[in-house]
Amino acid sequence: xxxxxxxxxxxxxxxxxxxxxxxxxxxxxxxxxxxxxxxxxxxxxxxxxxxxxxxxxxxxxxxxxxxxxxxxxxxxxxxxxxxxxxxxxxxxxxxxxxxxxxxxxxxxxxxxxxxxxxxxxxxxxxxxxxxxxxxxxxxxxxxxxxxxxxxxxxxxxxxxxxxxxxxxxxxxxxxxxxxxxxxxxxxxxxxxxxxxxxxxxxxxxxxxxxxxxxxxxxxxxxxxxxxxxxxxxxxxxxxxxxxxxxxxxxxxxxxxxxxxxxxxxxxxxxxxxxxxxxxxxxxxxxxxxxxxxxxxxxxxxxxxxxxxxxxxxxxxxxxxxxxxxxxxxxxxxxxxxxxxxxxxxxxxxxxxxxxxxxxxxxxxxxxxxxxxxxxxxxxxxxxxxxxxxxxxxxxxxxxxxxxxxxxxxxxxxxxxxxxxxxxxxxxxxxxxxxxxxxxxxxxxxxxxxxxxxxxxxxxxxxxxxxxxxxxxxxxxxxxxxxxxxxxxxxxxxxxxxxxxxxxxxxxxxxxxxxxxxxxxxxxxxxxxxxxxxxxxxxxxxxxxxxxxxxxxxxxxxxxxxxxxxxxxxxxxxxxxxxxxxxxxxxxxxxxxxxxxxxxxxxxxxxxxxxxxxxxxxxxxxxxxxxxxxxxxxxxxxxxxxxxxxxxxxxxxxxxxxxxxxxxxxxxxxxxxxxxxxxxxxxxxxxxxxxxxxxxxxxxxxxxxxxxxxxxxxxxxxxxxxxxxxxxxxxxxxxxxxxxxxxxxxxxxxxxxxxxxxxxxxxxxxxxxxxxxxxxxxxxxxxxxxxxxxxxxxxxxxxxxxxxxxxxxxxxxxxxxxxxxxxxxxxxxxxxxxxxxxxxxxxxxxxxxxxxxxxxxxxxxxxxxxxxxxxxxxxxxxxxxxxxxxxxxxxxxxxxxxxxxxxxxxxxxxxxxxxxxxxxxxxxxxxxxxxxxxxxxxxxxxxxxxxxxxxxxxxxxxxxxxxxxxxxxxxxxx
Numbered sequence: 020x021x022x023x024x025x026x027x028x029x030x031x032x033x034x035x036x037x038x039x040x041x042x043x044x045x046x047x048x049x050x051x052x053x054x055x056x057x058x059x060x061x062x063x064x065x066x067x068x069x070x071x072x073x074x075x076x077x078x079x080x081x082x083x084x085x086x087x088x089x090x091x092x093x094x095x096x097x098x099x100x101x102x103x104x105x106x107x108x109x110x111x112x113x114x115x116x117x118x119x120x121x122x123x124x125x126x127x128x129x130x131x132x133x134x135x136x137x138x139x140x141x142x143x144x145x146x147x148x149x150x151x152x153x154x155x156x157x158x159x160x161x162x163x164x165x166x167x168x169x170x171x172x173x174x175x176x177x178x179x180x181x182x183x184x185x186x187x188x189x190x191x192x193x194x195x196x197x198x199x200x201x202x203x204x205x206x207x208x209x210x211x212x213x214x215x216x217x218x219x220x221x222x223x224x225x226x227x228x229x230x231x232x233x234x235x236x237x238x239x240x241x242x243x244x245x246x247x248x249x250x251x252x253x254x255x256x257x258x259x260x261x262x263x264x265x266x267x268x269x270x271x272x273x274x275x276x277x278x279x280x281x282x283x284x285x286x287x288x289x290x291x292x293x294x295x296x297x298x299x300x301x302x303x304x305x306x307x308x309x310x311x312x313x314x315x316x317x318x319x320x321x322x323x324x325x326x327x328x329x330x331x332x333x334x335x336x337x338x339x340x341x342x343x344x345x346x347x348x349x350x351x352x353x354x355x356x357x358x359x360x361x362x363x364x365x366x367x368x369x370x371x372x373x374x375x376x377x378x379x380x381x382x383x384x385x386x387x388x389x390x391x392x393x394x395x396x397x398x399x400x401x402x403x404x405x406x407x408x409x410x411x412x413x414x415x416x417x418x419x420x421x422x423x424x425x426x427x428x429x430x431x432x433x434x435x436x437x438x439x440x441x442x443x444x445x446x447x448x449x450x451x452x453x454x455x456x457x458x459x460x461x462x463x464x465x466x467x468x469x470x471x472x473x474x475x476x477x478x479x480x481x482x483x484x485x486x487x488x489x490x491x492x493x494x495x496x497x498x499x500x501x502x503x504x505x506x507x508x509x510x511x512x513x514x515x516x517x518x519x520x521x522x523x524x525x526x527x528x529x530x531x532x533x534x535x536x537x538x539x540x541x542x543x544x545x546x547x548x549x550x551x552x553x554x555x556x557x558x559x560x561x562x563x564x565x566x567x568x569x570x571x572x573x574x575x576x577x578x579x580x581x582x583x584x585x586x587x588x589x590x591x592x593x594x595x596x597x598x599x600x601x602x603x604x605x606x607x608x609x610x611x612x613x614x615x616x617x618x619x620x621x622x623x624x625x626x627x628x629x630x631x632x633x634x635x636x637x638x639x640x641x642x643x644x645x646x647x648x649x650x651x652x653x654x655x656x657x658x659x660x661x662x663x664x665x666x667x668x669x670x671x672x673x674x675x676x677x678x679x680x681x682x683x684x685x686x687x688x689x690x691x692x693x694x695x696x697x698x699x700x701x702x703x704x705x706x707x708x709x710x711x712x713x714x715x716x717x718x719x720x721x722x723x724x725x726x727x728x729x730x731x732x733x734x735x736x737x738x739x740x741x742x743x744x745x746x747x748x749x750x751x752x753x754x755x756x757x758x759x760x761x762x763x764x765x766x767x768x769x770x771x772x773x774x775x776x777x778x779x780x781x782x783x784x785x786x787x788x789x790x791x792x793x794x795x796x797x798x799x800x801x802x803x804x805x806x807x808x809x810x811x812x813x814x815x816x817x818x819x820x821x822x823x824x825x826x827x828x829x830x831x832x833x834x835x836x837x838x839x840x841x842x843x844x845x846x847x848x849x850x851x852x853x854x855x856x857x858x859x860x861x862x863x864x865x866x867x868x869x870x871x872x873x874x875x876x877x878x879x880x881x882x883x884x885x886x887x888x889x890x891x892x893x894x895x896x897x898x899x900x901x902x903x904x905x906x907x908x909x910x911x912x913x914x915x916x917x918x919x920x921x922x923x924x925x926x927x928x929x930x931x932x933x934x935x936x937x938x939x940x941x942x943x944x945x946x947x948x949x950x951x952x953x954x955x956x957x958x959x960x961x962x963x964x965x966x967x968x969x970x971x972x973x974x975x976x977x978x979x980x981x982x983x984x985x986x987x988x989x990x991x992x
Contacts (some may be wrong), residue, residue, distance in 0.1 A: 041050045071905050072143040073155045075101070075185050077167060080137050080180035083669055084120045086782065087138055093176060096819065098726035100171035101142060105158045112145040118668050119628075120618060135195060152188055159186045172776035175819040177725060213336045213374065215295060217345070251924040252935045259509035267505060269938040274914065275480075275491060275887050275945050295988060296347050298505065303331040305981045305988025307349075326552060327351055328979060329988070334371050345369040350979050355686070364976040365390040375416050381866050382424055385413045387740055392435075402429050407971045408433035426451045432966040435455035445965040448473070456480065457961045472961045480945070480955040489887060490953035492946040495598060497889075498852035500941035501875045505841070508933045509794045518574040519837070520987075522585065523566035530563040531987075532573075534837065540567045540592060568592060572828065575835075582986050588825040588835070592974060595779070595816030597693040601684045604811050605928055607633045613866075614643075615669040617679055619662055631656055631669075631679070640682050646779065658682050683742075693812070694836045695752040695824060696877035702747040704754075704783035704812055707733055710743040711779050713759040719772035739796045745783065747814075752822050754814055762815045763957070779816025784808055822975035831974070843867045843874075843934060845925035850920045853888050854942050856879050860917045867925070874919070888947055891912065914942060 051298060057745050076335040079087075087093050098113040119139050144159075146152045169180040188636035218643065257263045276781035294307040309325045315431040333345035351363040373384035388410040394402040410431045414424040431446040442465070448458035458476035461468065471484040476834040478494030520530045521540070533541045541671055542563055545552050555563060569592040574585040613633045630644040654683035658664055658681055666680050715728045733741040745761065747754045754761045760779075763774045784790055784805045788797070793809075794803035805811045844867070849862050854860065858878070882889050889913075892901035903911040921937045 027125060029713070056866045071146050071152050072149060072902070073146060073159065073182045074141070074143050075159055076139060076141045078137050078139050078182040079171070079176075079178045081178040082138050082850075083804075084138050086666065086806065087118050087140075096174040096176040097171060099139065099174040100167075100176055102146070102172050102810070103174065104162055105144075105155055105228055106145055107146075107151060107472075108155060113142055114145070115140060115142050116273040117141040117670055118614070119616060119666060138338050145902075156186055156188050159184055170777075172724075172765050173773075173818055175778045177778055177780040178727075184669045195926060201303065202401055213376075215384065217369070252506075252508050252510075252922070252933055254510065254922040255936055261510035262512035263506045263510040263935070263937065266937050266939075269500070269941050271498070271941045271943050273496075273943045273945070274882055274912070285626060287385055294327065294329050294349060296329050297990045299329065300331050300333050300335070300345075302988065304328055304985055306982060306985050308987055319348070325353065326982070328982060329984065333369075336374075342371045344371050348977055350976075361392075363390055363392055364974075365974070366974050375414075382414045382416065383412070384416055385411070386621055387411050390554075391973065403435065403436070404973075406435035407968070407973075408435075409966075409971050411478070411970075430966045430970070432968065432970055434968050434971075442526065445967070447966060449963065457963055459961055459963045459965060461965065467779070472958045474958050474961050475957045476956060477947065479953050479956065481950075481956040481958060483958055488950055488953075490948040490950045491887065491929075492952075493946050495946060496853065496943045497855040497946070498877070498918045498941050498943060499855060500918045500938050501575075501874050501877055501879075501915040502872060502940040503919065503936045504872065505869050506935050506937070508935075513841070513934060521567065521590070522574040522576055523563075523571065527564050528559070528562070530566055531576075532563070532567045540590075540823060548735050570621075573825075575825065576987075587828055589828050589831075591695070591752075591822075591824045591826055593822035594753070594760075594764050595754055595814060596820055596822040597747055597752070597754065598690050598813040598815070599693050600688050600690050600813060603688050603689045603928075604680065604684055606684055615677075615679070615685075617662070617667050617669040619667055621663060631661075690813075692746075692822070693749070694838075695822075695834070696749040698832075700749045702749060703785065704745050704747055704814075705786040706743045706745060706781050706783050707737075707805060708735060709781055710745075711761050711767060711781060713756050713761050716763070716765055716768040716772075719769040721771045721773065723772060723777075725779075727776045727863065728779075731741055732803075736801055738801055739791070739798050740799050742786075742802075744786075745781075745814075754816075761814070761816060763818070775818045778820055779815060781814045782806070782811060782812040783814060841869045841934070842927050843869055843925035844928050845923065846925055847917070847919060849920045849923070851920050852941075854916050855914065856891065856916050858916065865925075870935075874936070877915045877917060877919075879913050879915050882914045882944065883911050887945070914944070 021405075025217070046117040068349070082093070082584050090344055093135055094115050095110070097115060098110045101113045102108045103109040117140070120137070133509050137918040144155055146155050164181050164183050167184060167295065168178055171181060192441050216334065228267070254263055259265075279754060293309055293958050296307075299305055305328070307327050307329050309327070328350040329347070331345070331347045332343065333347075334341040343751060345368065347365075347367045349365045351365060353361045354362075361820065367386065368388075369383055369386045372920070373386070375384060390406075390408050391404045392406045394404050397403040408431070410429070412430075413426075413428045415426040415428075416423065417425055427448075427450045429446065431444070431450045433442070433444045435442045442463070444457070444460075444462035448456065448460075448462040450456040450487070456473060458473040459471070469485060471482065473480060473482050475481070478492060480491045480493045482489045482491070507513055519534055521534060523529055523530050531543065533543075542553055542560075544560065546555050546559070565571075566676055567590060569590065571590050573587050573588055573590045576582075576585055613630055617629050617631055618626070619629060627647045628646060629642055629646070632641050634641050641653050642656045642661055643651075643653045645651045662679070666678050666686075669677055669679050669685070700959055709725070710730045711728055712730045713728075719727055732745055733743065743756070745756055759765070761779065762768075782805055784794075788809055791797045791802070793807070794802035794805065825835040846862055846864055849861070860878075867874050869875070879892060880889050881892055883906055886906075892913075895902045903913055905911070918938055918941050924933055925936050926933050
């Protein structure tokens, strides 16, 4: 959950009144587009926890740790269940920090079966501040075992018992000290670079310096068990027209104390950078859908979707003979608390002649952005706009062939009225050759004024904000990024279909739904294809649900701007999913600085746990603690002394559950969905406990539970002859008992039974001679727990456990399945940009996860926007995670501490596939200095004039087309 995204929404609600939010949000909707043009900056949003937590722990009966971690839905359902117990907690606030077995016998003895297995789950809940921390702690301390069990089963987690959670707010221990121009652009690269330059970006008084992310040298580190992935992908041999070679250079932006001033425009920039206008040039008006949670973290995902009409015209930049100017109109519509809609008309203009290109350097000489609310009666017989504003960004270029700015300037002005109150804001910033920057900014909100100046010269910047002065070093910048694009070993862009938008047409009405990896079909209850959006009627909702069921024709939306690109598919939606759990033996060195907790059951009896860490700098495992020895000192791991030379189960925050085989290797469980095959075949599976009897599904009542639909035998003491046999049809993905499907929604199944709380969950295995021998039940006796097998299966069926895939309507053998995120391990092998912490990450092992343009798992630090200071994250040593601690009313931003050089090679440790990366966006930070070091900078030299309302030029908005006639051309959800 701590993935390096910024959480500033709560800070905004603390620092801005409702009146100010109205003025700036409506205003800066437009500001965002123009302020980002030309300097190659960027933005991302952050939903990471703010750093104040409530810590909890509970024991659940019904799972072993491997069973719990074997199904990704279990963690999600646990988090949802915990969140449902508090009115202020969302499931994204809940993080599981460890899952450990409570009562597991030695490997040589019979394993405890799932029905009586217990796990201890430690979790934390992110809260906004100390007040909410106290409230949430009180709420969870009052939770009874029955209430917790009901909450968890209500979210689909099959637990038979739960203990009351133990709750604390004890702060974790502090973190330990950290260890020490290309050729001229081709058509594809030209388009990428211009699109990047035109992309809306954040406001910063200090201009970005830019970054070189190309690998510079091959500084290898010796003596590591996990060397860099070799042989590395040779990116120098990539085709000149490959996706890797034509990618645009990364954009950068400065994060400093002025980020606090412009945090609301920065949020809006996040929205506007995702309306997709560049890819929809000259395609006519279209709808851009943007999930509010992307950039406003007070919303949870899917809670609020903005639907804005966009129309963009301009030159085809791959055709040098096309010299049309760029004009972009966005009809912004933002629902208000009173149910009304706030509308803002916006227009951005960029002349084609104002685009200067030299090699891979692109600058926009001038862009003008104007915005205004529709006029209303002023009460005196006239008409007035409640809000007007403009932004002008310019780049003085002596010679277009150089494409070098000799002076950058940004001007922003806004004036808005709300009854008798008024809001006015103005900014002028100029940066000349040599890095001399002068800026003035002010705003006046209902008589409350704030003003500031910036003077930067000779590598230092002096800032006055109100009555406080600051001094920053701008000559030595630090960089970090979690925004990357992934490429395979052929230099092709890695595009994983982990989700898709679907369209179905019923009696001329179009319905949109979504599918994601690991879930079923998600159908919105709001119709966002009309203006304004409205809730579906019961009849419409029923028609929409019927349109997205197994066997129905759908369209996978590939390009929202061109419906002709949609791909016709047959939706296959089963009511159950079969997971295959298989082992993967991995060298411990594949996981950098891995820390795991190992449970040990000596043959002499008793139990203890040890914590083991793989020290990358020593290339060895070290035992760092023992539960029965409070004075234990770190030493080399000893397989015989620590584990009695027997493999033992462990849990780690990175790896999940597994088995420590010896001092060098671990066995992990790889859980994969058993996708349907294109040819008819079956799989015979045996169930040893909790076996579902589908003949009972129709007799279930509202108060019944899982025991009411299970066979009476087998139970834990049953012999093998009492086990139940099922057949899984690989082509249809249906599990049957006899000839009856084992699906919660069988025809005739009870509709009052609480399937969401009592979903079907069975563990099964193939009863081969080898497996029966491994389970010590070759004869007619009861078997060992099947989790000890190298390969077994888990079947689930319920509202949250389904299987979705697609077939070609003309060829059922042509199938498409959704895919999960990619796990990556490797090392940075070449010199990288300077880091905020000063750490050199060359040769340090990285264990990462890649998904939708973001790289998760990178080391990060914490930026305090109120002070401009960057500090180390707080590390929870016990559970192995880090977070940014709240300071006063300031909620720090999570900021990655390193930029991975382009061309660095990683691999997926579970299949050894290789990938390489390119940075798409990076953050620049400045070093805070003592004010005395800026003593030579005189703020009186900042004599710039503020922009005024005279700079606003009213524009005529085109006629807005009816949304019912438009298609969705851009989606960010």
